[in-house]
Amino acid sequence: MQKTDLFDLSPVPGATFGGVVRFKGGVGARAATEALEKNPQSLLDAIYASGGFLLIPGMDEILDDPKLMVRLSQLFGREVENNLTTYSAENRTLFNVHEEVPEIIIVTNAPPINDQPMTRPEPPLTADGKFPTRFPHRRGWHTDQSFRRPPPDFSLFIAVQPTPKGQGQTLYADATAAYETLPDHLKKKIEGLEGLHALPGNGRGEKAVLAGQAPKPLLPHQHSQKHPIVRTHPVTGKRMLYICESGQMDWVDGPIVGMEPGPGGEGGKLIYELMTHITQDRYTYVSDWTKGELVIYDNRSVLHAPSWYEAHKYIRIMWRTTVMGNPGPEYAGEQPSWIPRTAAAE
Numbered sequence: 189m190q191k192t193d194l195f196d197l198s199p200v201p202g203a204t205f206g207g208v209v210r211f212k213g214g215v216g217a218r219a220a221t222e223a224l225e226k227n228p229q230s231l232l233d234a235i236y237a238s239g240g241f242l243l244i245p246g247m248d249e250i251l252d253d254p255k256l257m258v259r260l261s262q263l264f265g266r267e268v269e270n271n272l273t274t275y276s277a278e279n280r281t282l283f284n285v286h287e288e289v290p291e292i293i294i295v296t297n298a299p300p301i302n303d304q305p306m307t308r309p310e311p312p313l314t315a316d317g318k319f320p321t322r323f324p325h326r327r328g329w330h331t332d333q334s335f336r337r338p339p340p341d342f343s344l345f346i347a348v349q350p351t352p353k354g355q356g357q358t359l360y361a362d363a364t365a366a367y368e369t370l371p372d373h374l375k376k377k378i379e380g381l382e383g384l385h386a387l388p389g390n391g392r393g394e395k396a397v398l399a400g401q402a403p404k405p406l407l408p409h410q411h412s413q414k415h416p417i418v419r420t421h422p423v424t425g426k427r428m429l430y431i432c433e434s435g436q437m438d439w440v441d442g443p444i445v446g447m448e449p450g451p452g453g454e455g456g457k458l459i460y461e462l463m464t465h466i467t468q469d470r471y472t473y474v475s476d477w478t479k480g481e482l483v484i485y486d487n488r489s490v491l492h493a494p495s496w497y498e499a500h501k502y503i504r505i506m507w508r509t510t511v512m513g514n515p516g517p518e519y520a521g522e523q524p525s526w527i528p529r530t531a532a533a534e
């Protein structure tokens with residue numbers, strides 16, 4: 189794989205996509221950030237050459253100096269989300285925003301945030317004794333903030349306090365390779381279709397609909413958003429599948445625009461078929477976290493899913509930033525869907 193003066197890039201062991209970045213001379217996050225700011229294209233080239241997924245171990249200095257994470261994020265796009273201005277608009281509580289660095293979301297089961305992990309897959313292992321990655325055995329596959337238009341480009345995710353090996357992993361899937369290998373009849377079927385993506389927690393997810401819950405009334409800036417099921421990457425020009433499942437699609441009016449709605453409807457069946465295809469072993473990678481490891485994923489071309497851990501026994505702390513700015517020409521000129529419009533702002 190490619191070489192630069194700053195770092196070595198090698199394939200992710202055991203994966204069909206992704207790259208591992210190791211900075212030369214064993215420099216830490218601070219020196220690496222300073223060097224990358226002088227040559228930002230090198231890391232962008234690396235992630236596009238690696239299918240939209242980079243693993244960077246040894247970034248522990250970020251944990252003492254979280255602004256480094258924002259500086260690194262700025263290499264990937266013109267806007268790093270400030271969660272104080274955007275998450276409050278979606279009725280998110282503010283305590284999951286880092287106190288000093290509002291670009292960082294804290295994902296943790298520690299109080300007062302108390303996020304709980306995914307339900308353990310049932311059965312916990314596949315029939316041949318492997319860790320399950322494939323939908324619908326493994327649930328929770330999504331791409332960050334797909335309930336927004338324009339959707340974000342990248343997320344950066346770092347382990348502050350991981351769980352022991354074998355728990356609390358994050359799973360990733362290469363949605364570009366998955367599109368390329370779709371049978372022709374499916375490619376033809378999904379061409380031009382749009383998915384309807386929902387803000388979780390409003391009674392529009394698959395489970396809520398199956399349980400007969402009434403969907404909550406939504407403010408205009410909380411409405412579900414449409415995206416093409418097949419997107420073209422604005423940088424690489426490659427086509428990729430852009431869908432989520434369960435709680436991040438709208439199972440009341442969707443999940444696919446213009447198809448029979450609801451769980452068991454034609455649209456839902458198509459989501460199941462596509463998601464089962466994307467999450468095959470040959471397109472997925474399971475990341476077992478170590479403290480100070482940073483992952484960067486391109487939300488346009490990589491899906492991911494959280495996994496189960498013993499939340500009563502372990503505290504897991506992760507930090508995430510979200511980078512926006514280059515969703516592609518189909519979003520050109522759009523105002524952010526998630527920001528409430530006031531008379532003064534019109």
Ligand SMILES: [Fe+2]
Pocket residue numbers: 330331332492
């Ligand atoms: Fe996510």
